[in-house]
Amino acid sequence: TNCKHLTPDEKPMSTTLRRSEKWFRRGLWLVAVVFAWFLIGLGGALVGDLPQVETKQTLEDFMDRPTADRLRAAVKQSQTDATAAEEALAQAQLKSQSARNDTRAAMDSFNNWVATRSATQRSDQDPDVIARTRAIDTLRVQERAAAAAVERQNQALLDAQQLQARSQRDLTRMQDEARESLRQAQRMTELRVFAYRLALTLPLLAIAAWLFVKKRHGTYWPFVWGFIFFAGFAFFVELVPYLPSYGGYVHYAVGIVLTVLIGRYAIRALNAYLERQRQAEALPDAQRREELSLDMALARLGKGVCPGCERPVDLKDPAIDYCPHCGIGLHQRCHACNTRKSAFARYCHACGTSAERPSAAPG
Numbered sequence: 001t002n003c004k005h006l007t008p009d010e011k012p013m014s015t016t017l018r019r020s021e022k023w024f025r026r027g028l029w030l031v032a033v034v035f036a037w038f039l040i041g042l043g044g045a046l047v048g049d050l051p052q053v054e055t056k057q058t059l060e061d062f063m064d065r066p067t068a069d070r071l072r073a074a075v076k077q078s079q080t081d082a083t084a085a086e087e088a089l090a091q092a093q094l095k096s097q098s099a100r101n102d103t104r105a106a107m108d109s110f111n112n113w114v115a116t117r118s119a120t121q122r123s124d125q126d127p128d129v130i131a132r133t134r135a136i137d138t139l140r141v142q143e144r145a146a147a148a149a150v151e152r153q154n155q156a157l158l159d160a161q162q163l164q165a166r167s168q169r170d171l172t173r174m175q176d177e178a179r180e181s182l183r184q185a186q187r188m189t190e191l192r193v194f195a196y197r198l199a200l201t202l203p204l205l206a207i208a209a210w211l212f213v214k215k216r217h218g219t220y221w222p223f224v225w226g227f228i229f230f231a232g233f234a235f236f237v238e239l240v241p242y243l244p245s246y247g248g249y250v251h252y253a254v255g256i257v258l259t260v261l262i263g264r265y266a267i268r269a270l271n272a273y274l275e276r277q278r279q280a281e282a283l284p285d286a287q288r289r290e291e292l293s294l295d296m297a298l299a300r301l302g303k304g305v306c307p308g309c310e311r312p313v314d315l316k317d318p319a320i321d322y323c324p325h326c327g328i329g330l331h332q333r334c335h336a337c338n339t340r341k342s343a344f345a346r347y348c349h350a351c352g353t354s355a356e357r358p359s360a361a362p363g
Contacts, residue, residue, distance in 0.1 A: 028222040035226030036233070043204075043234045047197055057185050062178035071171040078164035085160050089153035096146035103139040110136055198250065201239055204231040209258070213265065277309060281326045288328050289343060297344040306330070307344060 060068075110132050208231035211224045218224065236255065280288055288308055289297075297307035306313045308328035314320060318340070321331040329343040332355075339350035347354055 029225075032222040032226040032229070035223055036229035039227065039230035040233050040238065043200075043230060044238055046200065047234070047238055057182060057189070059175060059178050059182055062181040062185070063174055068171065068174060071167050071174070074167035075164055075171060078160045078167060082157055082160035082164060085153055085157035089150065089157055092146065092149040092153045096143070096150045099139070099143035099146040103136070103143045106132075106136045106139050197239060201231075201235045202254070205235050205254070205258070208232065209261070281309060281328075285327065285329050292344070294344065294346070301342065301344065 208228045212228055215221070215224045216228075236251070239251070280291070283291075292307055300307040300310060301315060304312060304315060306323040306325060306328065307330075308323060309326035311323070311325040313323055313325070313330065315330065321340075322329055331340055332343045333339065334341055334348040334351060334353055334355070336353035337348060337351040339348060341348055341350070341355075345355060
């Protein structure tokens with residue numbers, strides 16, 4: 001038998017395979033998964049750290065620093081002045097109220113005294129009238145001074161509040177303009193980082209597609225499949241959290257293109273396979289069995305299908321020696337003991353005689 005190197009596509013797990021071979025194959029699939037896991041971890045770290053290649057910008061980078069500092073200082077100073085004015089206003093209002101109370105008390109006392117004097121009509125009390133009037137005038141002057149102090153503190157508070165409002169308004173306008181510039185810069189940074197990530201993941205996806213087409217049947221197929229798993233995961237899963245609002249279009253567009261390419265490849269592979277099968281079925285029986293891999297033939301027989309055309313065949317029926325679909329020989333007689341055995345077996349299961357398959361004829 002021409003024993004070719006078999007790949008995962010050609011060697012399904014079946015009872016016809018050697019036990020050690022099954023475990024080796026499972027171990028190789030584990031190697032593929034572990035290799036993919038480490039690659040995914042490395043790729044995730046790279047994709048996550050890509051924004052670090054860009055300088056992180058803040059709102060301050062888009063503002064006129066001297067002007068912003070001057071406005072902030074003005075806001076802070078006006079807040080301090082407003083606080084001081086409020087405290088001074090409270091003291092001035094308290095003094096003004098006290099002065100009004102003193103004046104009111106003096107006026108009440110004077111009015112009572114005047115009423116008493118009018119009743120007695122004593123002329124010797126005229127100097128007291130003048131003195132009391134002067135005292136009341138003094139209190140009124142003090143009351144007016146206290147009211148003026150209140151007015152001054154009100155004006156100082158108003159000036160501080162207006163300065164604070166103007167400075168804050170100018171600062172807010174500057175921050176709004178800077179915020180818009182920052183938003184545009186962040187969008188451009190987002191575009192660049194997204195381009196970096198695509199530049200990293202798209203080539204990986206392309207390499208994975210090439211490996212799938214060209215190298216998945218090779219000796220080192222576990223590493224090929226591990227890389228394919230990694231590339232697919234990196235693009236279709238790992239990239240998702242970092243996609244910008246428009247990134248979904250790229251994501252789905254690439255997915256559509258890959259689906260079309262894979263579908264086209266599958267259709268062409270199917271047509272090529274059918275053509276190979278048609279040409280193989282036209283070859284002589286002995287040549288067809290010679291070109292079939294032993295392990296492949298045993299695997300297909302183990303699944304109850306013809307090794308030549310892969311159509312279902314009742315292999316337990318003792319009357320069936322040839323495939324009814326393609327005509328390939330399935331059973332033959334041992335040339336030593338005449339026991340009916342599989343045409344693909346190397347040795348007779350009854351006597352152990354070697355089967356000379358190239359020259360042996362079925363039946």
